[in-house]
Amino acid sequence: MNNLTFDETQSRIRQKAMFTNRLLFAGLIVFAVFCLFMARMAYLQWFNHEEYLGLSEGNRISVEPLAPERGKIYDRNGVILVDNQPVYSLSFMRESIYDIDYTINAIQELLPSIRPETLAQFKTRLKRTPRHRAIILPYTLDESEAARFAVNSYRFSGIALNARLKRVYTQNKSAVHLLGYVGRISQQDNLSIDRSRYRGTDIVGKTGIEHFYEDKLQGYPGLQRIETNAQGRTIRSLETIPPTSGENLTLTIDIRLQKYLENLFEGRRGAAVAIDPENGEILAFVSSPMYNPNLFVDGISHTNYNSLLHDRNKPLINRASRGQYPPGSTTKPFIGLGALEQGFTTMSESIFDPGYFEYQNRRYRNWRRDGHGWADLKRSIVESVDTYYYKLSLDMGIDSIHDILAPFGFGSQTGVDIPGEANGILPSQAWKMATYGKAWFRGETIISSIGQGFNLATPLQLAKAASILANRGRIINPHALKGQSHESPEQIPIKNREHWEYIIDAMTDAVHTPRGTAWSSGRHITGYKIAGKTGTAQVFSLNDGEYNEEELDKRLHDHSLFIGFGPVTRPKIAISVIVENAGGGSRVAAPLALQAMNHYIKELQ
């Protein structure tokens, strides 16, 4: 170092000084940047800690609802009517699918029953879906398809097989108007349900038992707190509260009788309700035509819905409890019984029937043009003599008739556990004033006496009335759910028990004697007796013109009615049958009802 010149030494000292300055400058930069980092970290970790902690928890933990299994529904003998079956679907996570076109083609090859259009549409949707969101292929795989996919699942990254329970109506169309169906929760449903009970579920009972017992059938959802990763894949379950399944329901109906009756209705419009008069249990609840509730479970297609909605035969209407028909002559036994009990007539009193009844210069025709001649109350029931009631009703007045029929359930809802029941109409002076603001005409009493005019009843009301008659006045409440105590042991006051037996005898003769209106089908019944009454409800009244079936549109034909119960001594079944536009009650409704009752009593008991 002695060999350095002065200048060289000076230069080196200046250089060292410069370098030291620059080092200090660099050190300052380091210090400044590290201070900035600490400030940034304090900002993130101190001042905004809560927010980021929330975000990280949100990342990490997701609460997934566990949908409860909806209660199953059985018939009175334990036959399953509504079940839940596992169905499978595929969910696609776009992010994890390497080649969408290739994948879709491979799926098509593996599951050839998926319609190519469905897949093509789905592919477009998939390509437009955000990467992190899973979307579900609108196709339901059956068990074997699910198994086939499961075996091949290693080929399909990003596609998951999901299982869920689907509502299945095992009897298809059968008893649809009783059971109802489930469907997607709509905006309207949201107003009436407790949304928290439907987490993880998107179906709700829409009609029938499914709707009425929604609260029992729908269980309580459980929940699962799960830790998920960025892909939404479950890492582990932190906490599980299992769901509570809905209650299984056992119904009072006998699906065998139900189907038997439905078969008898094949190709006809109408309704039938069969009740066990002992306890009010509904044995069959038929409304024809029917439709398949399975169509509604996953949301019905527009085409299907429109074709149901615009079907001329209106299959969606529940005729059994919503259909209101003029009860026609089926009211005769009740009016007759009331007249006996209240002394408007006696068991021995007869009137002469020339085939018509005249009141205030108007003729009220009997269904039999040549008349029945001398007829007492019994004969008026056996042969359905209209004239007897025309006269009787004028003596009684509409309010007496109303008061007689009301305890049997006419004109008011039965309180059945099926939603949407109609009231029917049981007219009275007060009713007409309240409804139309007009006074009652006596002529209206005359047509009311044979269940025409304002009178309307539902098949369910008629079955209830028949049951009460079978019970000799003990009132039952029809219901479809077994095991519930629906009983309110009310009794229609009886003045004379003989009056009741007299009326029931008359109804028995209507079925079992040659002059009876139901004889043609009743004569086949052996070993026990059935009591019944036919009815014919006029849909269109041609005041004085000639009644000519051929000239009338089929839709204007009379409805055919029948009510009855049996065996008379110890009634097991009471029934009402209405067949729309089928003509006289003796022709269609009576044979149908008698055949069904006979089948039930002989085969199914």
Next chain:
Amino acid sequence: MIHSLTSSTDSLYVTPKSWLQKLHIDGWLLLGLVLLLSTSLLTVFSASGGDWHTTQQHGFRILFALGLMLAVAQISPSNLALITPWAFLIGLLMLVAVLLFGDMGKGAQRWLDFGFVRFQPSELMKLALPMMVAWLFAYSDFPAPASRFIMGLVIVAVTASLIVVQPDLGTSILIAMSGLFVIFFAGLPWKIIIGALAALAVSMPIAWNFMHAYQKQRVLTFMNPESDPLGSGYHIIQSKIAIGSGGIDGKGFMGSTQAHLEFLPESTTDFIFSVFAEEFGLIGVAVLLSLYSFVLIRGLMIAYFAQNNFSRLVAGSFTMTLFIYITVNIGMVSGLLPVVGLPLPLVSYGGSSMVTLMISFGILMSIHTHKKMLTD
């Protein structure tokens, strides 16, 4: 030439030699490095979800790198100066080779495959370029003539260009910075520095046009990460969530839910700081930054006490390059800088950058411990 290189005023100070100095080890630097590498081992273990295999590999690599550092420390700065031009030339040739026959990895040609080993020439350049520029100024008068500065800038520009076309923007910037630090420490006049920075600001919009779409996207995303929360902004958002959710004292060792649940990408490499910050909180970050400060200060001290121009320029540049590494990575994961994909030095899991860094520390140790030998 060699004579002027070895002569120094510092050689007047003679102190007794400790066993550390005999082994050419700088105790303070070693302490800082061992503490940082231990932190690294713990954090990699945690970030990998407690994966022993990964942690073990990382441990072996650390031991290897420490060994390499000690080996390099044995080479005297004068010998390092001797091999510098050759090392740089080889590095330059290999960069050209990469462009011609490089291996494709993640869409970029960065590796040369020699059959038995895959080598990334840019790693060599991280060391060779600043040393080469320092070598330029080692024999120059003070103040150095403009021609030296121009030569230095040309060398930096050529090297950086060769790397940026691979494409590897992050490494390219880093290497350019390491060369520019040498030029800065060599005494480039402030007027020119300020003028260049101004020119750079003006030329930014022009540079924009030459950027790759993904690079532009990264910059755009940096400006507004929430604009594409599921795409390129996702990483930054998740990283900020990780850091922020750590709070003051953190979620505890192994407590990073963001990493364990795979919300954080590259949690053992580029985003390891986020894992660390989530688990050890603001306090942990303060400790980590203190450790870095400690190593940086020691590096600057070594530069200050270096005996000759070459040594002090290399020491200053290496130290500041480490600082840039830290700045870019922490700035990136905390949302202050765009995502450029650089590991956190000494902490991230990963081979080549760790080895390169440890060699540079070996050179620092060599610079600090060989002075006394020259006075014997």
